[in-house]
């Protein structure tokens with residue numbers, strides 16, 4: 001497909017319009033567009049450019065857009081090209097998006113070295129994951145140095161973003177009391193950096209205390225040999241006053257360099273690729289089963305029995321799987 005070769009070439013030269021056109025192709029529900037998108041991604045996978053993928057999660061109001069704007073502007077001033085993508089679980093339900101809205105990052109959206117793309121609306125989470133991975137690949141081919149993937153700290157979206165990032169950061173607010181803000185253990189384990197934001201003015205003492213609490217928790221979770229000394233790390237920042245951001249960038253670079261030298265970097269990416277392969281197989285298999293009228297009917301029948309507690313979920317699943325053979 002010749003027009004796809006041209007598109008791929010234009011993307012590789014950093015042409016923004018070509019990038020936007022490719023993203024539109026990827027987000028299209030049309031089967032022929034999907035096929036073209038797959039072909040495009042396959043051909044772009046030959047490009048060797050490797051961006052640094054940073055995942056960033058935090059609850060609404062914690063300061064994500066303020067942070068990303070300040071952090072992104074700082075990197076742009078260092079002549080680095082940054083793409084900001086959003087994974088927004090709320091858009092899968094309401095169709096409205098609270099992330100990736102350009103008005104939230106006004107300065108950055110006008111910076112020539114930055115590219116901001118909101119979460120697609122009305123897609124299911126699996127669709128959002130697939131689309132986000134595709135856009136990451138496009139942005140890498142387009143020569144971005146840093147790809148920041150933003151998400152809100154709810155449900156599975158965090159885990160999903162962690163599985164497509166090289167470095168994962170959690171943005172937290174200073175805690176009022178001494179509780180660890182209900183951060184799930186799983187996500188603490190994926191965090192390379194815990195950034196306690198709003199460490200300024202009246203909130204500063206609480207932010208420092210919160211950092212100490214998390215530093216303690218991280219020490220317990222630390223997996224020996226997988227991180228250099230001092231990581232995972234908790235530290236205070238003020239996105240509003242642009243305090244501590246240079247330190248964050250320093251830490252990210254230190255960690256990235258260490259992981260590359262130790263061989264962890266590519267091992268992690270390879271493991272992630274296999275994870276997404278299996279995930280696609282899982283989703284694809286389930287979709288195929290549901291497409292088959294006979295199996296689909298059987299599934300519904302079993303689901304009703306599970307619902308009425310007549311069968312346990314495990315027994316029902318085994319019954320279905322047996323019927324497949």
Ligand code: GDP
Nearest residue numbers: 059060061062063064065066197198238239240
């Ligand atoms: P998001 O929903 O996570 O994107 O949060 P926003 O970036 O929109 O920030 C929510 C509110 O917190 C806004 O009123 C910001 O001005 C404020 N905010 C963000 N960062 C800081 C900070 O470092 N210090 C203080 N004091 N306020 C902040």
